[in-house]
Amino acid sequence: RLRCQKGVPPSLRGRAWQYLSGSKVKLEQNMGKFDELDLLPGDPKWLDVIERDLHRQFPFHEMFVSRGGHGQQDLFRVLKAYTLYRPEEGYCQAQAPIAAVLLMHMPAEQAFWCLVQICEKYLPGYYSEKLEAIQLDGQILFSLLHKVSPVAYKHLSKQKIDPILYMTEWFMCAFSRTLPWSSVLRVWDMFFCEGVKIIFRVGLVLLKHTLGSSDKLKSCQGQYETMERLRALSPKIMQETFLVQEV
Structure with missing residues (x-):
């Protein structure tokens, strides 16, 4: 491990x-x-x-x-x-x-x-037609966020942004289309060893460091701005050393 x-x-x-x-x-x-x-x-x-x-x-x-x-x-x-x-x-x-x-x-x-x-x-059930498993894990991610970063949780609740809107590609592609290549490999090493909880942890780190303080929220007041911020994550938080340490 x-x-x-x-x-x-x-x-x-x-x-x-x-x-x-x-x-x-x-x-x-x-x-x-x-x-x-x-x-x-x-x-x-x-x-x-x-x-x-x-x-x-x-x-x-x-x-x-x-x-x-x-x-x-x-x-x-x-x-x-x-x-x-x-x-x-x-x-x-x-x-x-x-x-x-x-x-x-x-x-x-x-x-x-x-x-x-x-x-x-x-990732059982992630690739079935109805995407029920991914919706369920989206809700689990959101409830975990409440503990990890109440600020981010409150903001996403207020904006009525459903987890399925930002975490689907993260989870279904195991971050292979989101993170820089060196980070993808490190995340996959841990994922194969420890399972899906690694995917949850990475998601929580990204949410916490993107929306987890009043300073960070100044530039994403509305739903559109918040979604844009989650689509264009800061390179710093996706960087291999920072991300792995946080996970």
Whole structure:
């Protein structure tokens, strides 16, 4: 746990995530399953949506920069396989950045089983059609905020800003589309080790340091200004050293 808090060495990160998540065991219990899913055609309804999302994932990363390049192909394979593995769930757009981060650290088959663990063990129900789990966790985050930062809690209540408006992308993408890259990796190290509570803690740190004092609230009096502030978080509070220490 301490190692994960200090940050996993980059050369070991992919393997560490597989061990911590239990995806290595899952793969060993299901040898050949990914290859089997990979060969199936898949449901055209999902394939079209996945295809449209491929170029949006980390477009400046060398792995995903070229249309039809090996990174985008592997991303397609992993996401398609998941829709066949869990046809009742299908595909959710927030799974694409999650799978992309995994593919930067491991081959497609390993990334697939790691994605399965995130969807089923770490964030169960987050990617189902009705988003009930994410709404519930939004309410839990809000009630925790009452303890952590009464000022931020009071402000968001007064502005009638529902948690779903600001925390959906944070939680569903495990901050991969919010934080700077070095912070994403450190948060994921802790997330794989300690679970969803890390996602809650990061969310609370961001809210507290964005809206947690009367000084900070001067520039976001209304609902629109508050939402803008939460969309454009201060780089200082997202910086790796500060954030990890606060979490």
